[in-house]
Amino acid sequence: MNIIDIESGFQEKIDKDIRIEPRDWMPDNYRQTLIRQISQHAHSEIVGMLPEGNWITRAPSLRRKVALLAKVQDEAGHGLYLYSATETLGIERDELIEQLHSGKAKYSSIFNYPTLTWADMGAIGWLVDGAAILNQIPLCRCSYGPYARAMVRICKEESFHQRQGFEIMDTLCKGTPAQKAMAQDALNRWWWPSLMMFGPKDAESTHTAQSQKWGIKRFTNDDLRQKMIDMCAPQADHLGITIPDPDLKWNEERGHYDFGEINWDEFWAVVKGHGPCNKERLDARIKAWEDGAWVREAATAYAAKKENQIMTKTQAV
């Protein structure tokens, strides 16, 4: 079989909705695209713990604290599922970590915004996790088996993240005027960055067409963004706070909300490293990694010591 036959056989499998598994043949670009996308997703889970970790010790009640703690633990777990899925493509964990720390690999820009008040925990759960879920549900049917399986697990666990966020917003909105103002302020700051999570407009999205052909991506950025807006607008109405977009309006004819223009200059600036917290986030990651070095070394030494003891015992017998 020549390479063209192998490639068309691969595409045929994808068109028939047959999953691709780690040891199956795959085009190098498919492999590289997945390594980039899944590792970026993993890094986002890991860096995503930082803005929320900031509030664990200051949660307003024990109920809120255990929920936030559980959410952050889930994010650590989700990062690990995704790193494992990436490693099935033939890249080592250390290399992935190195790519994050050197800035070669990206993570979701949303985590480069600061969490200034408790209401930000509400807005993040409601909007950021809401957007993440919309992005992730179609990935449960992604053509690459290990990624799809990780996404099934993640989606199951993540629905509580969105709900606990909305509950925080709902409680604040039913509270004092100052609490409601805090919720409004959080919505004002997180709304546009959340919409940017779906990536550039379809016309400017370089990877969309190929990713759709390969069954990695099932919906376009603009489709998902519209879904997000249609989902959130009535939820904001319920809360009684206002989405910071004067152009947001129900369009009867389209059956969707119309909305205003996203500030794409801001989007690209944050992607390129000039967001409010890019440096702080990466520094915190690198510090955690370096501070943990002695623990990794000690565990390795202990494992080697135990291994030696077993061998010595066996020899004695």
Added chain:
Amino acid sequence: MKSWPLYEVFIRSKAGLHHKHAGSLHAADPEMAIENARDVYCRRNEGNSIWVVLSSDITASNPAENEELFDPAEDKIYRHPTFYEVPEGVKHL
């Protein structure tokens, strides 16, 4: 420093069922792999038993040889009960 080896994790969701592959993780030794598997794959009562095995100890079949390996079973329909005729009216077959 050499990174910790990769372990494959298998979890039994409840007594009476098979252990099922859940994913993989890095750990310094098997004990740590089990502890980590508890935190990574069992945060919501997903299991009551965990197996871990070094990924490098698994021997896997080669998908390129799937034809030789699996095709022989394909034309043996007589291995299934539906291949056989059951006379009308006969029960418990």
